Amino acid sequence: MSFFDTTPTGRLLNCFTGDLDILDQLLPVVAEEFLLLALMVVAILLTVAVVSPYILLIGVILVTVCLIYYLKFKKVTNLFKRLENYSRSPLFSHILTTVQGLSSIHVYGKIEDFISEFKRLSDMQNNYLLMFLSSSRWLSLRLEIMTNLLGFAVALFVVFGISSASYSYKSMAISLILQLASNFQASARIGSETEAYFTAVERIRQYMKMCVPESPLHIEGTSCPPGWPQHGEITFQDYCMKYRDNTPIILNGINLTIHGHEVVGIVGRTGSGKSSLGVALFRLVEPAAGRILIDGVDICSISLVELRSKFSVVPQDPVLLSGTIRFNLDPFDHYTDEQIWDVLERTFLSTTISKLPQGLQAEVVESGRNFSVGERQLLCIARALLRNSKIILIDEATASIDLETDTLIQHTIRKAFQGCTVLVIAHRVTTVLNCDRILVMSNGKVVEFDRPEVLKQKPESVFAALLATAHSSLS
Template sequence: MDLARELDARFSSVERIQEYIKTCGSEGPRNVKEAQIPEGWPQSGSINFQNYTMRYRENTPIVLKGLQIHIKAGEKIGIVGRTGSGKSSLGVALFRLVEPAFGSILIDGVDIRHIGLHDLRSRLSIIPQDPVLFLGSVRYNLDPFDKHSEQELWLVLEKTYLKDLVSGLPEKLQAEVVRNGENFSVGQRQLMCMARALLRNTKIILLDEATASIDAETDALIQTTIREAFEGCTTLTIAHRINTVLQADRILVMEQGQVVEFDSPDVLRQKPDSLFSSLLAAANTINA
């Protein structure tokens, strides 16, 4: 029976690979020579969703429905909503992991549909929920393409409260990082991912529930880092803990793929019938 199960599993793998080869379409081109991309784009980091509609595959339900969103350059936006509301789909749209069914996204006036994927993604930063570290040194994890000086590395480590930790390691920047970064805590790994994003110096940063799996104390430290180190950047924070985005400039509340509220936290809290107020009340009840 064990042999039969193993044989079935192996043939399933072959079947899956064949399906990927035959049915999966390729992404857009990495670079588009004809694209008119201004030097240093994006200079400020404004984002405009213009009647943006998206589905993950053909013949599947629409997950983002005609979004009309204007995010100003340098704004700190908190994105909240119930499970399945479309929060993470906004990140998928921004990085063009899925192409739109209709509408467009403009970053500093440039329609991202008409530029290469490398040109787009290399100018954005994402800090995911599960921090990703690679086998190698601390320096390699911060600067894998060796583009920055040691002084720049120590500066971002200081801004992300990791300078004391790294300077205390025997080999400092050359200290070993084991597979998946398991010789660091989850919070330290997340801060290291932030240091990496900060070093890239992009104008737009997406945090996809980046503090969902860490304790409240480290969460508060990371929120301080976001406010101080990413000042001047447009920051989109998909929130798992709604209390972490109360200091945002504006809160974007999603429901069933649509924007139902988009205003400052104080304004939304003063509306007892707002969805944001009900989500906040539910979160406070759970915490209590």
């Protein structure tokens, strides 16, 4: 995940569109064309050499001069092609951010600024492309002059009768040497372009080295106990975590035990480490120290597939994939339509979905944009309900929902997730007052962990201060 966190979106688009397109479409074609032209040039030189062996000597001299030109040109063309590839990344990034923030651009009247920035980035990318094409023409002109000199030498050999070959063979040699001018400069130019296109391979190899894979999805010889987890008890033992090697510690020495079938509300100010607990639980980041036990099993000792298949998550940003509503709720076809309608009823979406002409087969557009943010969040909650996992992580699931629906959802969570261990990362502090216990985080450490009524009775507690701030903002 660190690779995607640190790599700009425009650079990723450039890699998966521009570089891969060059690698799959352009590079094989130009490489094949270069080989054909190079073989044709060699065949023409050998055929014409029958007129006089001295032609080969002249050809070697001309090829040496052309090679000197090519070595000078090679550095320039690779540089221009590399700059042209790199200049596409900010252009793609700008287009993507413009499309995503189109409404905000119109509201703040920044249309001309974004158009000007688009023109500037387009000009920069086109300038590098123009320099690459101009440098190719520069080489082609000089190579054509060299090959024309070779053709002039062959013509002199034929006119002055130095060779004893027949006149028909001499005329064929003249015809072939006239073709050599265009073929030789084309083979050199396309050969340089082929080498320049290999910069795309170079960039992809860099990404392959930068992207460190996570732990194996499957570990041979290890398996979790049958029916695990049975109770859903989560224990953090001196747990420390940081997102990357060069970043500070995010979770520092976490020691706590969440009992099975318990609903725990996790609160704290922005940057306190609330969402990082979920990242640690799903092993999106490996621990820097310590460990996490679930029903006595170290989560680092089992495969990622077995671990993540036992959890359900309702993310902070609702994620819907292109497809049908049924596919988004049950992508592997493990459940019946009756079970899906049941969870839609419990999340108050059955009326909305039933009004659609195709029902569960209604299409979901890219990123679920044909649904409101609240409806997308409710669909994510329905997906978690359908999986019926023992451990549920709800990461600020009601942040985009109005207060009335929020109350209904909190009631649904309490009722539907009975018998499960539920971790509720709260955006509104008042929404976790009905939880069994409250975990208060600050600067990556556990500040308080107790029942809400106990924490409210302590005026000096951090939770009481957060609750007072929430009540004052509501009033």
